[in-house]
Amino acid sequence: MKKNVLITGITGFVGSHLADYIFSLNDGNIEIHGTRRWRSPVENIEHIIEKIQLHYCELLDAKSVQDLIASVRPDIIFHLAAQSYVMTSFSAPVNTLETNICGTVNLLEAVRYAKIDPVIHICSSSEVYGQVRENEVPIRESQLFRPASPYAVSKVGEDMLAFQYGLSYGLRIITTRMFTHTGPRRGEVFVTSAFARQIARIEAGIQEPVLKVGNLESVRTFADVRDTVRAYWLLVHKCKPGEVYNIGGSVSMTVGDMLNKLLSMTDKKIAIKVDPALLRPSDVTLQIPDCAKFRQATGWEPEIPFEKTLKDLLDFWRDYYARRKKRA
Numbered sequence: 001m002k003k004n005v006l007i008t009g010i011t012g013f014v015g016s017h018l019a020d021y022i023f024s025l026n027d028g029n030i031e032i033h034g035t036r037r038w039r040s041p042v043e044n045i046e047h048i049i050e051k052i053q054l055h056y057c058e059l060l061d062a063k064s065v066q067d068l069i070a071s072v073r074p075d076i077i078f079h080l081a082a083q084s085y086v087m088t089s090f091s092a093p094v095n096t097l098e099t100n101i102c103g104t105v106n107l108l109e110a111v112r113y114a115k116i117d118p119v120i121h122i123c124s125s126s127e128v129y130g131q132v133r134e135n136e137v138p139i140r141e142s143q144l145f146r147p148a149s150p151y152a153v154s155k156v157g158e159d160m161l162a163f164q165y166g167l168s169y170g171l172r173i174i175t176t177r178m179f180t181h182t183g184p185r186r187g188e189v190f191v192t193s194a195f196a197r198q199i200a201r202i203e204a205g206i207q208e209p210v211l212k213v214g215n216l217e218s219v220r221t222f223a224d225v226r227d228t229v230r231a232y233w234l235l236v237h238k239c240k241p242g243e244v245y246n247i248g249g250s251v252s253m254t255v256g257d258m259l260n261k262l263l264s265m266t267d268k269k270i271a272i273k274v275d276p277a278l279l280r281p282s283d284v285t286l287q288i289p290d291c292a293k294f295r296q297a298t299g300w301e302p303e304i305p306f307e308k309t310l311k312d313l314l315d316f317w318r319d320y321y322a323r324r325k326k327r328a
């Protein structure tokens, strides 16, 4: 019998890469189902849209989620749908909390209601740890939570719900606290993509050679999204329900150093300008993970060099503007 794999938020950055990864396994026994909201763009999954079962689902509507789960009856659920942009959570805190917390409750309740027993991956985030002290890195799963944004609070809620639904109802939930991940199709608001996109626009002659930035001092540990989705697949097969795992790359640097790497990939002379609108009321400036628990459980190691990740992301935006020019 076919295994039903459900990816909530399949039209998004990570969801679409996860679907690509599962297809690359060439396992004829897997059926991929994904959810989209009626207004979500589908360009990230256009190349596989014929091969997946796409369902309209509004996570904040319990009936919508119950109907979905009852009809798909998934064996594995990757819950990737979320309001994932930290900055937006400051201007839309209620929406962020509702989407990430209530959306997750609706999903977990729908699973209970359908009386099925799937393995469920819940995406918490490294943001739950907030601003750590220098003697607290690399960050372990036992690190205290000091959430620094409504987004981080929403992920604390999701993380705790995963724990509680496992405890109270025996749902087989495995939680990740993923650190920064990027690559082609990364949403344009996130830092690596925001910078790469501006470089591509400058190269295409549609932006003055001035690149707007926020806080360049933050340290992030970058992973490639393609390594990330491979990790998620291992997670649901090798890790223990009820447990939580840090996952992250192995390359740590400031956002400013990451920008310099991108700038070294273009011939254009570009000025840098700090845009106060990109500065957060409170920022998380030190994120270096300890992923020993996950690596021991799965043997996973990041494989894609960070230079390739950045180059692929920049080329993604170059292609995007080249295609746009062709259409015009």
Ligand SMILES: Nc1nc2c(ncn2[C@@H]2O[C@H](COP(=O)(O)OP(=O)(O)O[C@H]3O[C@H](CO)[C@@H](O)[C@H](O)[C@@H]3O)[C@@H](O)[C@H]2O)c(=O)[nH]1
Residues within 6 Å of the ligand: 084, 085, 086, 087, 124, 125, 126, 127, 178, 179, 180, 181, 189, 190, 191, 192, 194, 212, 213, 214, 215, 216, 218, 220, 255, 278, 279, 280, 283, 284, 285
């Ligand atoms: N977005 C953005 N961030 C900038 C910019 N300039 C500097 N930054 C700084 O770059 C850092 C990274 O910002 P984001 O790319 O927005 O990501 P994030 O806040 O680290 O959150 C991402 O990673 C989490 C996992 O660690 C995810 O949970 C979250 O959804 C998101 O993908 C932050 O310290 C931010 O202040 C800019 O122009 N845009």
